Amino acid sequence: MTDLRWGLLAAGSIAADFAAGVERSKHGTLEAVAARSADRAREFATRFDIPKAYGAYEDLLADPDVDAVYIATPHPMHAQWAIRAAEAGKHVLCEKPLTVTAAEAEKVIDAARRHDVFLMEAFMYRLHPQTRRLVELISCGAIGEVRAVDVSFSFDTGANDAPRLADPALGGGGILDVGCYCTSLARLVSQAATGTEVVEPTTVTGMARLTDRGVDEFAMGLLRLPGDIIAQLSCGYRLTQDDHIRVYGTTGQLHVPQPAWLPQMRRATSSQIVLTPSGGEPEVIEIEATQSVFAREADHVAAHVDDRQVPELTWAETIANMRTLDRWRAAVGYGG
Structure with a gap:
């Protein structure tokens, strides 16, 4: 290292x-x-x-x-x-x-x-043990065949507290700021479910509440992903919602009540994934992070600097996510 x-x-x-x-x-x-x-x-x-x-x-x-x-x-x-x-x-x-x-x-x-x-x-959340455990559960078939994903990351800054987020010249809007986590996670679920390194949605649709400057205050997206998985995404900077990850399969579902990208998850702390088998009782899986997410990120760069890329976030992965964001913004009429 x-x-x-x-x-x-x-x-x-x-x-x-x-x-x-x-x-x-x-x-x-x-x-x-x-x-x-x-x-x-x-x-x-x-x-x-x-x-x-x-x-x-x-x-x-x-x-x-x-x-x-x-x-x-x-x-x-x-x-x-x-x-x-x-x-x-x-x-x-x-x-x-x-x-x-x-x-x-x-x-x-x-x-x-x-x-x-x-x-x-x-994308520091990709290195968090919570995310890695979620991928393991999907890959090993803990909920059967994945059918749908529901991801939300949305908050309300208040009318006058987000000049950068409201400015199209500064890349404003919820999709670029926090919706990028939603597309990344939905694609990651499809990758884990299909055993594919990098995937992109075959279909991207969406709607948004746009400001008079064409910036999305909050938006919803609908993706069809490889594995015939449907993903529902919700993000925004002017609407408080219930931040979560839910993955639905043929034999159960996974719920992450506090995704690793949330501000309170940046320190070394514990989190949970709830596994609920169809017709069964929920099982709470405890995840312990022994290192803060940014310290982990810095050390991960050090571990892979000679490789020029990291396996969790290859350049191909970045391009696939950026293309998905381009399509989502186009679908909601960003800038129009």
């Missing part, structure tokens, strides 16, 4: 969560942070005892002591800075979604390939 010196590109709340994770990781250290203002970078560096603070992203990429870059900018800036980081010879962990469109994601992956650097989209 390679020890990595991290540079954080942006200094917002998600960067703070990742910085705290690196502090608790076994194979990562915080080397530098860059923000759009030097003062903001210095404040962040002081908070996490980071040696170097830069007021320009270019300066961080030029630092020879930075091995890997964590990109935590708004969505539309991901492609530009992931490509710039690859060109600078830095390994890249980029927040989800990797880019705004699949076409942009292809360009980022091409840059990583050409410059021979590691690249991973930061």
Whole structure:
């Protein structure tokens, strides 16, 4: 396993969560942070005892002591800075979604390939023991043949509390921000059920409540996936819903009441999967996470940096999810 010196590109709340994770990781250290203002970078560096603070992203990429870059900018800036980081010879962990469109994601992956650097989209939930146990249960036939999936991730920021999420120029909307978890999970269920490495839906439909700027406040999607599995997805940033995962099979169902992507699941904590056989009593399966999800993510990058990809989130997996998001946004009339 390679020890990595991290540079954080942006200094917002998600960067703070990742910085705290690196502090608790076994194979990562915080080397530098860059923000759009030097003062903001210095404040962040002081908070996490980071040696170097830069007021320009270019300066961080030029630092020879930075091995890997964590990109935590708004969505539309991901492609530009992931490509710039690859060109600078830095390994890249980029927040989800990797880019705004699949076409942009292809360009980022091409840059990583050409410059021979590691690249991973930061879907940290895919590394959580809860997710791995869910996949095991589906793969071993614990609920028979999977027929349907129901996934929800939705919250209400309030009318004036989400300028980024409401702005189409910043990749706003629930589908890109949290719906990406729903498409990722639904596809993962199909992959586990069919024994296929990467799947894409054959059909994508949906509806949304759009703002006057064409941004989805909340949306629902309906996918037909390989294995003849139907997935119902619900997401949003202006509607509180019951966040959950439900997988229905021919001999039972699985319920995850607190999916691993929720904010309260970021620390090392326990969670549950409820297995209910058809006509039987529910069985609560306890899942214990001994490491915070961001610390786990940093160590997972270190473990696979020489492979350039991780098995849970290959570049093909990222492209498949981005294409699904493109189709969902088109189906609801995003931007129209």
